[in-house]
Every structure is written in structure tokens, then in C-alpha cells.
Amino acid sequence: MSTSDHLRLAVALSDAGWHPAAWREADARPGELFTARYWADLAAIAERGLLDLITIEDGFGLQSTDHLAESDRRTDQVRGRLDAHLVAALLAPLTSRIGLVPTVTTTHTEPFHVANALATLDHDSLGRAGWRVQVSARADEARHLGRRALPGVRREHLDTPETARVVQELFDEAADAVEVARRLWDSWEDDAEIRDDATNRFVDRDKLHYIDFSGDHFDVRGPAITPRPPQGHPLVTVLAHREVPYRLAARSADVVFVTPQDVDDVASVIGDVRAAEAAVGREGEPLRILGDLVVLLDHTQAAAQERLARLDARDPLRSDAAILATTPSDLADLLVAWHEAGLDGFRLRPGVLPDDLNAIADALVPELQRRGAFRTAYDDTTLRERFGLSRPASRYATAGSTA
Amino acid sequence: MTRKQIILGAYFPGVNHDTVWSDPASGSHIDFASFAHWARTAERGKLDLLFLAEGLRLRDRGGAIFDQDVVGRPDTFTVLASLAAITSHIGLAGTINSTYNEPYELARKFATLDLLSGGRAAWNVVTSSDADTGENFRRGGFLGHHQRYSRARETLELVRRLWDSWGSDAVVADKDAARFLRDGDVGDFAFSGEQFDVSGRFTTPRSPQGHPVILQAGESPSGRDFAAAHSDAIFSRYQKFDEAKAFYDDVKSRVAKAGRNPDEVKILPSAAVVLGDTLDEARDRHAEIHHRQVDPQTAIVLAEMVWNRDLSRVDPDGPVPDLDPTPDAPKWIRGRAPLTQDAHATAAAWRELGREKNLSLREVVKHVFDRAVFVGTPESVADEIDRYVRDGATDGFIVGSHVSPSGLDEFVDRVVPRLVDRGVFRSEYAGATLRDNLGLAPPARFGEPRRHDSSVAS
Ligand SMILES: Cc1cc2nc3c(=O)[nH]c(=O)nc-3n(C[C@H](O)[C@H](O)[C@H](O)COP(=O)(O)O)c2cc1C
Numbered sequence: 001m002s003t004s005d006h007l008r009l010a011v012a013l014s015d016a017g018w019h020p021a022a023w024r025e026a027d028a029r030p031g032e033l034f035t036a037r038y039w040a041d042l043a044a045i046a047e048r049g050l051l052d053l054i055t056i057e058d059g060f061g062l063q064s065t066d067h068l069a070e071s072d073r074r075t076d077q078v079r080g081r082l083d084a085h086l087v088a089a090l091l092a093p094l095t096s097r098i099g100l101v102p103t104v105t106t107t108h109t110e111p112f113h114v115a116n117a118l119a120t121l122d123h124d125s126l127g128r129a130g131w132r133v134q135v136s137a138r139a140d141e142a143r144h145l146g147r148r149a150l151p152g153v154r155r156e157h158l159d160t161p162e163t164a165r166v167v168q169e170l171f172d173e174a175a176d177a178v179e180v181a182r183r184l185w186d187s188w189e190d191d192a193e194i195r196d197d198a199t200n201r202f203v204d205r206d207k208l209h210y211i212d213f214s215g216d217h218f219d220v221r222g223p224a225i226t227p228r229p230p231q232g233h234p235l236v237t238v239l240a241h242r243e244v245p246y247r248l249a250a251r252s253a254d255v256v257f258v259t260p261q262d263v264d265d266v267a268s269v270i271g272d273v274r275a276a277e278a279a280v281g282r283e284g285e286p287l288r289i290l291g292d293l294v295v296l297l298d299h300t301q302a303a304a305q306e307r308l309a310r311l312d313a314r315d316p317l318r319s320d321a322a323i324l325a326t327t328p329s330d331l332a333d334l335l336v337a338w339h340e341a342g343l344d345g346f347r348l349r350p351g352v353l354p355d356d357l358n359a360i361a362d363a364l365v366p367e368l369q370r371r372g373a374f375r376t377a378y379d380d381t382t383l384r385e386r387f388g389l390s391r392p393a394s395r396y397a398t399a400g401s402t403a
Numbered sequence: 404m405t406r407k408q409i410i411l412g413a414y415f416p417g418v419n420h421d422t423v424w425s426d427p428a429s430g431s432h433i434d435f436a437s438f439a440h441w442a443r444t445a446e447r448g449k450l451d452l453l454f455l456a457e458g459l460r461l462r463d464r465g466g467a468i469f470d471q472d473v474v475g476r477p478d479t480f481t482v483l484a485s486l487a488a489i490t491s492h493i494g495l496a497g498t499i500n501s502t503y504n505e506p507y508e509l510a511r512k513f514a515t516l517d518l519l520s521g522g523r524a525a526w527n528v529v530t531s532s533d534a535d536t537g538e539n540f541r542r543g544g545f546l547g548h549h550q551r552y553s554r555a556r557e558t559l560e561l562v563r564r565l566w567d568s569w570g571s572d573a574v575v576a577d578k579d580a581a582r583f584l585r586d587g588d589v590g591d592f593a594f595s596g597e598q599f600d601v602s603g604r605f606t607t608p609r610s611p612q613g614h615p616v617i618l619q620a621g622e623s624p625s626g627r628d629f630a631a632a633h634s635d636a637i638f639s640r641y642q643k644f645d646e647a648k649a650f651y652d653d654v655k656s657r658v659a660k661a662g663r664n665p666d667e668v669k670i671l672p673s674a675a676v677v678l679g680d681t682l683d684e685a686r687d688r689h690a691e692i693h694h695r696q697v698d699p700q701t702a703i704v705l706a707e708m709v710w711n712r713d714l715s716r717v718d719p720d721g722p723v724p725d726l727d728p729t730p731d732a733p734k735w736i737r738g739r740a741p742l743t744q745d746a747h748a749t750a751a752a753w754r755e756l757g758r759e760k761n762l763s764l765r766e767v768v769k770h771v772f773d774r775a776v777f778v779g780t781p782e783s784v785a786d787e788i789d790r791y792v793r794d795g796a797t798d799g800f801i802v803g804s805h806v807s808p809s810g811l812d813e814f815v816d817r818v819v820p821r822l823v824d825r826g827v828f829r830s831e832y833a834g835a836t837l838r839d840n841l842g843l844a845p846p847a848r849f850g851e852p853r854r855h856d857s858s859v860a861s
Contacts, residue, residue: 023576023583030576030583034608036487036519060507062590062604071604073587080574080584081606083515089484090519093435109508112459112539113478120481124435144507146601188475197425200700203475205468208461221538223461223468227433227475314581 006375007335007368008345008387010099010290011046011360013039014057015078017352018294020065021314023078025352034082036090043091045354046098049361050378052386053099054091055132055237055347058084060108060141068153070140077315085117092125099383101130101237106177107170108136108145112220115181122229127382130235133178133252135170164244171248176215178236178252183211185233186394187223209396231382232391239292241320246276254389255288257347259321263334266291266341288344288387292321296351297328297359311351321349328359332367339373344387406827409792410636410669410799410841411819412452412496413445416807419739420701421675421774422473423692423805430808432473435485437808442486444808445493448815449829451840452494452525453486454638454801455479459503459536462738464704465713469736471700473807480512487520494837496525496618501558502551503531503540506599509558510565513615514607522611522836527618527638530555530626535737552625557598559617559633566614567849568592568605612836613845618671622650623744631657635843636669638801642776647672648796669798669841676777676784676802676814689778692805693769702765705772708742709749711735719765723750723757774803785821792827 016023016030023030032038039056046054062071062079071079084102091100100121104114114131122129136142139152150166157163192207211222238249239257249256256273260266273289294317298304308317308325317323324331335346350356368374384391416422417432431437442453457479462469479497486495495516499509509526517524530551537544546554573589575582590604619630620638630637631654641650650672655665677692679685697705699719707714710728712735717724728746743749757767777784791797804810822828833840 024578024581028578030578031574033576034518034574036521039519040488060511060606062606071590075584075587075589076581078583079589080569080608082518083511083607086480086484086512086515086519089481090488092485093439093488108505110503110540113504117478117481120477123433123477124481124485126435140603144601144603144605145505146599147505193475195424200698201470202424202473203468203470205470208468218541219538219543220540221460225459225461225475226477 007339007343007373008052008288008290009365009368009374010053010055010101010345010347011051011357012055012057012292012347012349013042013353014349015063015353017356018319018349019296019311019315019317019351020077021311022352024314025311025355027355028352029354030078033078034080039087039091040094042354042357043095043098045357045361047095049365050375051098051361051365052345053101053130053235053383055101056084056087056103058103058105058134060105060136060144061138066155068137068155070138070152085121088129089121089124092121092128095125095128097128097378099128099130099235099386100125101132101235103132103134105134105136106174108141108147109177111177111180111218112184112224114177115184116224116226118181118234119185119224119226119229122231122234123226127230127384129229129231130237130383131181132237132239133174133248134239135174137167137170167244171244173217175248175251176213176217180211180213180218180220182233183213183395184220184222184224185228186392186396187211188228189394189397190228193227228394231384232393233384235383235387235389240273243272243276246273247280249273249287250276250280250282253287254285254384255290255387257290257292259292260338260343261322263338263341266338266343270342285389288389289342290345290347291338291343292347292349294319294321294323294349294351295331295356295360296323296325297331297356297363298325299327301327301330308351317351319349325351328363328367331364332371332373335368336371336373406825407792408829408842409788409822409827410671411448411450411828412454412494412671412799412801413441413450413811414454414456414673414801414803415441416803416805416810417473418456418458418476420472420696420705421803421805422807423695424473425695426806428806428809432807433475433477435482438482438486439489441808441811442490442493444811444815446490448819449832450493450815450819451799452496452837453483454496454527455482455498457498457500457529457531458738459500459531460533460539460738462736464707464736469704469738471704480516483516483524484519487516487523492523492832492835492840494523494525494616494840495520496527496616498527498529498620500529500531501555502546503536503542506558506561507565507601507605510562510605511607513562514566514610517610517612517615518608522838524610525616525618525837527620528555528559528634529620533737533739535734548623549625552629554598555629556633557596561594561596561599561601563614563846564592564594564849565605566609569607569609570848571609571613574608612838613848616837616841616843627654627657628661630654631663631668632661634668635841636671639670639672642672642674642774644791644796647791648794651796667843671799671801672797673774674776674800674802675774675804676818678779678781678784678813678817680780682779682783685778685780693773696805697765697769697772699765702768704736705742705768706753706764708736708739709746709753711746717764720763723754723764723767725754781817781821784818785825788818788822789825789827
């Protein structure tokens, strides 16, 4: 099997793990969730497992049992977050190969700041930065900034026309934010810095470009303050479950995270993603599609099921993604089968940290390697290259040297 | 009695004419390797803090992007968080303006940086004097000078409220008792002012130093009052002894008027240092560096910042021009902090200086912009630094150089040890947090009396 046939493997890091009772497990470190050491240790495990990338969850509000709902005032679950982008920045010099993909909302942030920040993460990590684009629909998060009022989205109303309109608007804004970021990343051509002693010019101003973006939510003039990042564009990712987010992914992203519930569902989800690509007239490279799965791993099926049941008894786990409590070997079989069904790879959400992350790195990955489905060493590439994606040329480069 | 301890910071060279990019030693001002070199050098010297300036648009002149000086810079928060990983004691100070950022996001980012660095974050609050910066942001260009400080004041008040919304004991993380947070109201906040009407729950725990250290850089009367009332330290540009002392006395009296102890606000001018083995060698080096910093084109551009008009037809080697400044015209140069509050007075002063000393425009500019206050041998520079602090002109300095990133090496290797020998600078860090090292008390939590321990949240 050639490297490009290998499945891609990402992990999603969140709090003490994705299970709400994870923080109470024996090896959990709930008192350290807000320290550098905790995140550095997790990244080291992921890199030991040769994983392609880690994503880091975030939000402008506190976690809630229903993530669409407002803060629920519970004190018996993990509450509190660090800024995911800065966690990724901390990890950049502490890691050398793994992709670093923070979640950053487009709803309450300035696209100019976000674009420069992600470009800088790419510089600091020598070409390993990505972005998980997220919208914030919560009313309480909007009140934290006070600059716009959002009605909030209730799970029961997801299919009403009013909610659909709000959601559509947030995703349109997200598409604009990514478009601005990509233009800003292009606004410095690669060789804009010339340091030409003879003409006393530090930059060639013909290789710096105003982007003059104008949209419904913001206008941005540019150019970026941060020179073009090593990857050209950091890897843009979107988590999507439905048509509206599929379209955002198709318009704006390089990689989409999807949530098929079983192997039959894989084909239908992929069909929906490809339909969205056609609907928006996507050009260039197709989306890379990674399936999201919550995983709890143990030595035997029974032990894994028992472990999940024990955790669920404390606090039940609900998820948009399929939940698999199984052995590393069975999970490897499943990933290979779903990969053959068309997924480019997976983003695993460890149920318990660090336990399930350790199991991924030290048991699942060797199982996949044995099946010839996963590489045995890091190749020397940028994050984009690892996904078989080319380095985009600056869209302004051909506009040439007349300012 | 122990001598008063000098505070020393380091600013990263770049993005102005002071940085001589054509110097063979000049490296990248973007690559993280440059920041890492600079930070490790500063920490080797046990300096108090690292300092990054801010600029949120590329500079332009007459509508065209300015191409002579170093331009482009990485995002401040990102660089500081990456530096947190490779340093252990030094403060991480970022200049971030209060005009084009929302308090909630600023509070989250600084709280995160403070937690990830173990209590070493500092925020240099600026208001951005350049309305054209708004072209890159949702709000567009907005806010006059006065409103900028009123927004800054409210921003800071709200941000502090958010930092205070988690007590230092809010995270219990008791597995057996199934209690993660102490209470269901951790993080609650509400604030209603002229600029902000916000409420909810803040996401990020309190850091080991309670609040990041607050720095300020502004020099108008409203800027000075703002700093006197709200900051822990002030970054200034007054470097000549008499100017520095006048600024120091003025600001410290404003601090007292604001009802605070003058020692609570540290004053830290920026200072470039040029060293030589002999005084003559140092002077020669300085002359050479300064000659390259203020080349003929740069002299014109710096004059244009005062005149606010195109002076490209003026001979830099001729006299200071007799033209009138046009401060009310559309801005000719954008993306740089203003040089003067009163263009006519400044132009007149430059003309006078030129006549009096028979100096060309370029020579006048060189005279006005001589940032290298400390030119000499390591011994004489240490003497001077010591004198400024002893004689009450400053509490310390934020040191820079004309070369990125190795320009700090010489200062750390040759001047710092002499300050240590004199007993006016530390040889080991005193504490874990930036507040500990600056001798600042931990902030009182909103609504609670001031406490003198700052226990770690986790
Ligand atoms: C020493 C010094 C350094 C400054 N550095 C910055 C900077 O890095 N970025 C910025 O936007 N403004 C900077 N400023 C400008 C101030 O933030 C302030 O916005 C401006 O001076 C207008 O306020 P004022 O009228 O009170 O001086 C600096 C000012 C001084 C005096």
C-alpha cells in the first residue's frame, strides 16, 4: 500500500475527554486542565502515535450538557476553557511533526486578527497549522460581547424557518471570514520581502496586495500584517452534519469532519458532501473527508462495554458522532472497512484523557500498521502535504507587478 | 540597605527605521527561531520581561505601501504563547489595543496566556492613534482621541471584572465528591457602561498572578491620567535624563493624585544601547548605526510625519524646510504612532535647532531621533543605567537594539553582569510570577479585600 492509501488519523482533544464523567477516572488530571503541562503531555502522546493532527475544542461560553444551550450551572462536570488557538501556539515549539488545529469561532472574532494569528501559528510550527472553523449560535455567547443579539438555537427548533435563517446567516458569515483569511494569506506574495540594498527597499510593494473585501458583516482592506505562512494557507477544517455546514465545508474548507453512524451511512454522507461540492461549484481539490468517532478502548469487548456502562452510570454520554466502546483490534478493523467505504480517515474523540489517547497511540496505531493501513514514521511534510493537498499559489501573484 | 532594584525588559527589534535590516547580522523578524533566540537571551540575563509592540496595518505613505523599513509582524498573542513554552520565568508583555478588540476576547486570551505561562503575562494597553487601522476591522475607522481613552478605561474595567469572576479557589476538581467547580455561579459577570452592556459567565479560570500586569504607553494628558489610575507600569519614549525625570515626576504625581502609592506604577522608557570596548569605539559604532537608521529617505519620511505632507522634493541635506505643516489635511503617512501633538510648534523647534547649530534636515532628524541614550563601554553604560534609577528618572528600561534577533546578546553578556555586581539587578529570579519579579502585590479581587497570597487555581 502506498502512503497515499493510508488512512489519516486525527484526534480531537477536549477537556478531560469527551465522556462527561471522564474527569473522575483514576488517571484523569482534572486539576491540571488549565496548565501548560497537561496539554504538552497530551500532544506528546499524540505525536508518539504518529497522528496527523490534533484539534482543540473551544467556545466563547462555558460547556453545557447540551452544547447548543446556555450555561447550565452544573458543578459536577468539567467547566472552563482555555483559548484553543493559544494552546496550539504553546504546543508549536513543543512538538515537531503533528498538525495543530485550534477551534476558532467566526461569529464573534475579527477575521483580520484570526487570519494573522493562524498565519503566525503556521510560522511558529513550520507549516503545521490548521483551523477548525466554528460558528457560535448561542445567545449567551453573543451577550458576552454585547455587539449583536442572537436569538439562540434550540435543538427542538432546528428545522423551523426562523432557526434555519439564523443558522444560514452564521454560516454565510463564516464563509466570508474564511474567504477574508485566505485572501489575507495571499496578500503577501511568497517573495515580497526583498531586502534590496541597492534600492533601499525592504519589501517589493508590488507583491503586497490590498484585498478590499466587502461583505454583509464586515469589510477588510488588507494586506495582512503577517507575511504569507509556510503552507501558503493553513489547513481549513469544518465539522459538518447537515446540508448548511456541508456547503460551508464545500465552499471554504480543505477537510471536513463528518459523523456517519455506521458503514452504510458512510456512503450516504460522502454522497451528501460531494453533492454539496457540486452545488457550490467547488473547483480544485476535493474535500478530504474524515469520520468522527467517539472511542473508549479496552482489552476486551466486554471490558470496554463495561467501562462505558460504568462511566454512563455516573453521567450518560450523548454524542452527534457514533460511540464505539471496543478493542483496539476491532476498532482497527472497523476503521479499515470504513476507509475502504470511502472515508479518507478519522478524527477520533477519546472518551477519557489520557487513557483513550494512550490506547490510540500505543495499541490502535500498531494494529493499523500491522494491517498496512497506517504509516510507520512521519514523513517530512507540511500538514497540507500530508493530506495530499498542494500549496496554493497567491491568487494575486498573476495579477503581476503593476500595483 | 539593599539598593533599589532596576527593572529591565527587552523589546523585539523590527517594524521601524531603528532596525537596520541591511546589517549582515540582521535575521528574520518573523521566524519563531528569532523570537526564541531573543527570549532565551533575555531569560539568560534574568530580565523582567519581553515586550512586543503592535501595528495593525501596514504603513503607507501617500497611499502607497511604505517599502523602506521593516514591515510585517507575527500575531502577538501567538508568539507570546509559543514563547511561554520555551521560557520559564520571564514576563511576556504584548501590546494590544483596546479599540479594535472586544473585552471578552481580550480577557480570555490574556487569562489563557497567564495560565499557560504560570503567571507571566502582561498587557500593554494602547488605544491606536490611527483611525485608518479601522479599515481592517468590523467596526471600521472610529473613535476620536478622547473616546479611545474612555473605551480603554471601560475595557480595562470590564476585563478586570472578568478576570475576577473566577476566584482562585473556583476549581475544586474533587473526583470523589463529584465536584468540579466550587459553585454554580463561578464566572458570573454583568457590566453596563457607555461602551459595553454585557453579561454572562466567563470561561477562563483565574491565573497564578491574579491579573496579568497592566502596562500602558501614551503620553497625552489623558493618556498619562489613564496610566496613573489604571496601570502597573508605563512604557515611555523619554530617554534623555531631564526629559525622563520630568515625565517620571509628572506621572508619579498623577499616580498620587489618583489615590495610589507612586511605587505601584513603574516607569520604563525604551532605550537602545550601543557598546564598544572604549568610549571612542562605542561612539563610532553609534554614529555608523545611526547614519544607517536615518538615511536620506528616512529623514524625509520622519519629517513628513510632522509636516503631514509630501516633502519628497525637499533636499535632506539642505535646511529644515520653511513650509507650513498641514496637520488637518488627510493623513499623508498612515500606520505609525504620531510623533507630535503640535505640528507647528515641532516644525518651528526643528527649524530653530537647524539654524542654531547649522544642521541640515537630516542632521536635525538624527538629533531628534537619537534613541541610543546609552553609548559607551559596558562599564559606563551600567553606570548610566544605575544613575537614572538612583536619581529618580526612571524605574528601569525596556532595552532594544538595531539588529534582530541577536542585538540583545551583547547587553545581556556585558552590561547585565555589571549591574548584578553593583547589587542593583538580580542574579536569580525572585519568584514565579511576573508580579513577584516586579515587586507588585497581587490584585485584590473585585469586591474582596486585597490579599497577599496568590494561590494557584489548579
Ligand atoms: C513609547 C510608546 C510606545 C507606543 N507603542 C505603540 C504600539 O506599539 N502600537 C500602537 O498602536 N501604539 C503605540 N503607541 C501609541 C499609544 O498607544 C497611544 O495610542 C498614542 O500615543 C495616542 O495616545 P496619547 O495621545 O495618549 O499619546 C506608543 C506610544 C508610546 C509613547
